[in-house]
Amino acid sequence: MIVTKDLTHKWFTLFAEKVIQEKEQLSEYDRIIGDGDHGMNMARGAQQLITLWQAVPPVHLSDVFKQAAMKWISGVGGASGPLYGTAFLEMAKAVGAKEELSNDELVTAVKAGFEGIKKRGKSDIGQKTMLDLWAPAVQDLEKDELTMATLQTALTKTNELKATKGRASFLGDRSINEVDPGAASSKLFFEALIEAGEFGGN
Amino acid sequence: MIVTKDLTHKWFTLFAEKVIQEKEQLSEYDRIIGDGDHGMNMARGAQQLITLWQAVPPVHLSDVFKQAAMKWISGVGGASGPLYGTAFLEMAKAVGAKEELSNDELVTAVKAGFEGIKKRGKSDIGQKTMLDLWAPAVQDLEKDELTMATLQTALTKTNELKATKGRASFLGDRSINEVDPGAASSKLFFEALIEAGEFGGN
Amino acid sequence: MMKKIINQPDQVLADMLKGYKLVHDDVFYLEETHVITRSHFTSKKVGIISGGGSGHEPAHAGFVGEGMLDAAVCGHVFTSPTPDQVLSAIQVADQGAGVFLVIKNYSGDCMNFDMAKELAELEGIPVDFVIVNDDVAVFDSSYTEGRRGVAGTILVHKIVGAAAENGASLEEIKKLAESVVAHLASVGVAIKPSIVPEVGKPGFELEEDEMEFGIGIHGEPGYSREKIKPSREIAEELIHKIEVETKWTTDQTLAVLINGMGATPLMEQYIFAHDCLTILQEKGYTVQFKKVGNYMTAIDMAGVSLTLLQLEDEKWLDYLTQSTLAPAW
């Protein structure tokens, strides 16, 4: 798979659309183990990104990541704003001036995003956060095995964890078997990549 | 019927006991067309009177009225405190130094109480207040026809009125067919008289 | 079921006032008569007293302090205090220049305060009073008790309190208070009823999607029950109601008090304030004084009230803005 600006643009557009569509569901997950705003937060960033791109589409590949980063950092707030924002910013940095990415380069960029979340969130895998969706997604992407099914498996495994980071950590054991909203929105992010990849050429 | 101090003491004691027993019901009537405190208010005065008389029973006939007046005026508050208190005070004044009352003298005293309420409340019959119970009770007493049945009739007629005085007046037409709490407690007052009269000699 | 942070329901009054005294070092609490007074009085000043049933916190104890009240007489919940209670406040508040009573127009309050006035006069204390009847929700006619006294009472406290502090005589205060009351109008709305602790259930019921315009601060019925509306429409209706009832023209200069009923978060109060102030401005009124918060509540009722005062006299604005030590102002 060659990752072009168009594919990336499509990826993030699909992601934004999915977030808006799943807004209520994401907030409902968050209502159960957090404070009920994850869908609203993510949809704010998503809507701003769509609005921006309707007016001025991204020109360069790195613009996609950079503009998404800016919208999440300055338009979202909460925990998810800086986390996604940092991930996208690190991805933009990893991409640099390139206008096309090989599969390996894509993996490198996504890994950079993953590391960005860890650093910003002072967190790691196993804490029932978005990281527990990103980590297996990166691995599957590396092995070219990323599918809707493997994403679902990753989410299911995350559900089984006990939260030790973010608001859900206050629930302790009661967080077990609940869906982490950030993991659920991250699943949408990688689903969008798969969908964009299929249509955009492989 | 010769009204002695003992009979009067019994009358007011029975009244106080009835009020305490019917406290919840009186408040419930008031909750529907007022502010829900009539039972509590009346019971406060009643309890204080019983407590006083357990320690020091009344000596003279007029003490009964005077002491009840003081308890209602200084212990009850709301609208019913000054109204009952004034009624009892006017009755004490009408009785003066007498130690026994003929039926006519009793009627004169109760009428004085009734006039006291009217003056204090700037109110009159037909406004769905305690006055609409007192007025027919005074008449029946005059004709020696005061019975549990005539009291019930008086209350039923009061229920049919529209309130134009007191808190219930704010309900307008919605007050029709509801029980006026002050009329209900006044019914207890005259019931107590009947009961005290039967037992205390006739 | 009733859910409250209390101990014995019949002890709420004493428990609350003992708490008030523990928190505020500069008041006295007369336990016998449930009166809260200043601990230091301004000498030769007319004493200003307010009171009534409890359940309207911070009214009235929270307004005791230099520049406002000298004493607050606290009845049981939603029950007027007795003449004895009021008298004990009068005795303490009298500093030789007489005492002025701010009474809300409820038959119980009027009768009990009036009896107290008679008793005080027998003791040689000059007493005068005003009856506040700002609630335009009530049709003012001989067929009702007349308009109720609600949140506008707080503005009366402030204005007469400041005037008294500045040395006004009992007669001057009486005139001032009556003029303020004549230019005062309030109306409220409830979205959830209140529960009197000793009663244990709501004073009235509202459906999940209903609100009631014109509700009283003891849950007295209002003039219209409707489906819940946006804040802006509620503001329009309340302003409209006041305009219809007062027949004021829009060239007025106003003081505006937006009052929370007890369980309404400040978020909603400020949203509602935004709508009220915007509409008043659009209509051409000049607003020179504004205040938002819980001042005259109805225990745990959810809702708001709007009070408008025509600033007839320039001094009124000075009195409203003059400093006070009352903690709840």
Add this chain to the structure above:
Amino acid sequence: MMKKIINQPDQVLADMLKGYKLVHDDVFYLEETHVITRSHFTSKKVGIISGGGSGHEPAHAGFVGEGMLDAAVCGHVFTSPTPDQVLSAIQVADQGAGVFLVIKNYSGDCMNFDMAKELAELEGIPVDFVIVNDDVAVFDSSYTEGRRGVAGTILVHKIVGAAAENGASLEEIKKLAESVVAHLASVGVAIKPSIVPEVGKPGFELEEDEMEFGIGIHGEPGYSREKIKPSREIAEELIHKIEVETKWTTDQTLAVLINGMGATPLMEQYIFAHDCLTILQEKGYTVQFKKVGNYMTAIDMAGVSLTLLQLEDEKWLDYLTQSTLAPAW
């Protein structure tokens, strides 16, 4: 169903702050970034900024004013503001002596304020901060986010606000704030959950006879759910919890803040205050400062929180009692 006096649920933040600005003439409202600032700054003073998600009114905008905050950054309901929002507050509050951020310990707040700090430093503005984590309900370990910041934050605002007004340097304020936070403990209880306007249903459910100890100000779960208890027992439990978690001895001198959660009537707050202050006295503590009211709410949650601050340094009491123009203090 949700019953609120609002307009569009997604517009509550802007509507509320526009209302705040209309009511309070002495603030600016930066509409773009939802920041409320003083309209007049004390020159060369360290700027004090607080903020976080909205829904905690009067926190934080109500504490903007001489003697407390210079600016409040208001996020969406229960959502931390973004770095841009915080940065705009920093830029306005900087009077040449640097800016100090009071941050409540939530991952979102910490990350967003930290990013803003980095951005401000790039612009040459010295920025320091304190993270308030007074909620002892949370087990403080590496397995959680650590203790949350709750009502004690208001005391931090007051103390550092007064110190800044008195000319303390950024470094001194940092030291002061950290020391205050180290001597601060709070814990809350809820009897009714709150409803975020955009969510439209309660963040958690409580049975008709249940209460939850240790609840967070966004409805985060507490440490124990029990049948509703009398105020006195609630007070005993909260004091006990603080004692267990802090291991303070009873020879302390304390400041006490009793905070209503938004829908709790003042009547209950004063009853609860009476119980808390009585128990503290019985145990031998000396209480030198007391405050009761709605300061750090959770929209329309019913409940209270208790905050105790050890008055380690005499100056802290002066700072607490020094006058301020912030309307909500």
